[in-house]
Amino acid sequence: MLSIRQARLVLPLGILLVGLLFIVSLGVGDMPLGPGQIVRGLLRKDPLAATVVWQMRLPRVCVAMLVGSALAAAGMVMQAYFRNSLASPDLLGVSSGGAVGAVIAIASGLAALSLWSLPLFSLAGAFAATGAVLILAKRGASTERLLLAGVALNALLGAITAFVLSRYTGVFDRNSQILFWLMGGLEDRMWMHVLIAAPIPLAAVALLPLRRQIDLLSLGEQEARSLGLDVRLLRRRLLVLSTCLTATATAVAGLIGFVGLVVPHILRLLVGPEHRRLLPLCLVFGGGFVLACDLVCHTSGGLRLGTVTAFVGGPFFLWLLRRHP
Amino acid sequence: MAAPQTSLKALELRGISVPGRLSEVTLSLERGVVAGLIGPNGSGKSTLLQAAAGLLAATGSVLWQNRPLETIPSLERGRCTAWVPQESHFEFGFPVRSVVAQGRYAHGDDSRGIEAAMEAMKLTSLAQRPVNRLSGGERHRVLLARALATAAPLQLWDEPLASLDVRHVLEVVSLARRLAAGGATVIMSLHDLRIANRLDIAVVILDGRIRALGPPREVLTPALLQAVFGVKAVTAPGMTLELP
Numbered sequence: 001m002l003s004i005r006q007a008r009l010v011l012p013l014g015i016l017l018v019g020l021l022f023i024v025s026l027g028v029g030d031m032p033l034g035p036g037q038i039v040r041g042l043l044r045k046d047p048l049a050a051t052v053v054w055q056m057r058l059p060r061v062c063v064a065m066l067v068g069s070a071l072a073a074a075g076m077v078m079q080a081y082f083r084n085s086l087a088s089p090d091l092l093g094v095s096s097g098g099a100v101g102a103v104i105a106i107a108s109g110l111a112a113l114s115l116w117s118l119p120l121f122s123l124a125g126a127f128a129a130t131g132a133v134l135i136l137a138k139r140g141a142s143t144e145r146l147l148l149a150g151v152a153l154n155a156l157l158g159a160i161t162a163f164v165l166s167r168y169t170g171v172f173d174r175n176s177q178i179l180f181w182l183m184g185g186l187e188d189r190m191w192m193h194v195l196i197a198a199p200i201p202l203a204a205v206a207l208l209p210l211r212r213q214i215d216l217l218s219l220g221e222q223e224a225r226s227l228g229l230d231v232r233l234l235r236r237r238l239l240v241l242s243t244c245l246t247a248t249a250t251a252v253a254g255l256i257g258f259v260g261l262v263v264p265h266i267l268r269l270l271v272g273p274e275h276r277r278l279l280p281l282c283l284v285f286g287g288g289f290v291l292a293c294d295l296v297c298h299t300s301g302g303l304r305l306g307t308v309t310a311f312v313g314g315p316f317f318l319w320l321l322r323r324h325p
Numbered sequence: 326m327a328a329p330q331t332s333l334k335a336l337e338l339r340g341i342s343v344p345g346r347l348s349e350v351t352l353s354l355e356r357g358v359v360a361g362l363i364g365p366n367g368s369g370k371s372t373l374l375q376a377a378a379g380l381l382a383a384t385g386s387v388l389w390q391n392r393p394l395e396t397i398p399s400l401e402r403g404r405c406t407a408w409v410p411q412e413s414h415f416e417f418g419f420p421v422r423s424v425v426a427q428g429r430y431a432h433g434d435d436s437r438g439i440e441a442a443m444e445a446m447k448l449t450s451l452a453q454r455p456v457n458r459l460s461g462g463e464r465h466r467v468l469l470a471r472a473l474a475t476a477a478p479l480q481l482w483d484e485p486l487a488s489l490d491v492r493h494v495l496e497v498v499s500l501a502r503r504l505a506a507g508g509a510t511v512i513m514s515l516h517d518l519r520i521a522n523r524l525d526i527a528v529v530i531l532d533g534r535i536r537a538l539g540p541p542r543e544v545l546t547p548a549l550l551q552a553v554f555g556v557k558a559v560t561a562p563g564m565t566l567e568l569p
Contacts, residue, residue, distance in 0.1 A: 084416060215423075218417055219415070222375065225380055225399070228401070230399040
């Protein structure tokens, strides 16, 4: 862990790093742009550069950062909620619900009719899964029961996705679309997707005043209550906000695993577990991590975003398991 | 007109029952006393403390300073009582000072009394150490310091002495005495009957029921110890340990 003085430098360094990645991402693609061209494009002084930057790259970069921030923050919240460093935002079946919605939109042909239908179906699926979780939580289900319900819900929703996929094995274009979506990606993201991702900054801002309370919740229900925390109210808020973050991220970028696990963990190792510091860092570094992974996708020629995050996240998860006997 | 001080009870339990664990427990404690909760393993000591802290669903009524628990909002409860759990699992390694400061959450997260609480529990040199890397005894001292930082008038400590060395045991007892002298009420569950003998009141619990209640020298008789613990009390000369 870093000293207090060093830890204070992590946020400005992170912002600087994300700023650099932001500029590099605007320059990389089929038509590479130099720093000067990027600036002229941003200022709309070069029509071609302006089109590339404003219509193609900027929306993708914004979606990447929003998705990364959302998944990292949701992961941090879930880990405190379940008092388990290995918890992740897709634990409660929210992402799987989003996947079912998206898969139905693609399979039914609705996704081909309107660009809005896929993300909206995905949002609906994710929120339906959230609803199931909230009903369970409302009945005062313990953390363990919620986790078990999440595992069961994930299995059920995964089976529905597999079923739809198997029905369309002969229909090549839809099948490949479904598979592409399940692997997550940010190709062809437009301002419409940025708009759909608008709940992410709102949910993130709503989380900021709850940071101290999240510290207490991570001690366990009884200790948190004894210190004066309204545990039931906080839990409900956190469930709504973290599922909103995960659902929105899934709707605009498909299934992207491991961000919610990897980013809060590395940051916790660096600056400690206090959420006052951890949440802003998760928002910044989560965005940066997905932006960096998306750059790898850009330059590797064909790797999917979900694959890249898993390539980093998978080995890290195994390393974590070794550290947590 | 001044309020009648004598009627102000620090804690009152009226017919508290928790299925299978506590049965019709009625108890009333004045301000400024240190009470020891004594009983065999599984007799209901922890359950009683949790019910008194309002952390457990129980039938009957709990009153803090004559106020029914259900009328006290969550945040205010954090100012009225402090509860020290028997065991605490810290998944995340908060620095020691940060854990102690959690005791001030219900006070708007001010920093009043944090340093004094750390000093009282001899934790100042460990302030920045992650709490999950401390020994069991050190961790318990952190929890006690957090309880002290709350400045709550009702202190409910579940086996606070279990993992402490003899010096720290005496210090914690002396601290409880000082808190009581300041008007607080401390209830601690414990197994050491010699320590229990030094407290103001002994509450003996067996099979979820209060078996005896009163000054320890009157209550902890050989006959009662035989009945509750199945042991024979023998008075023998020996060492008495005191703080210098």
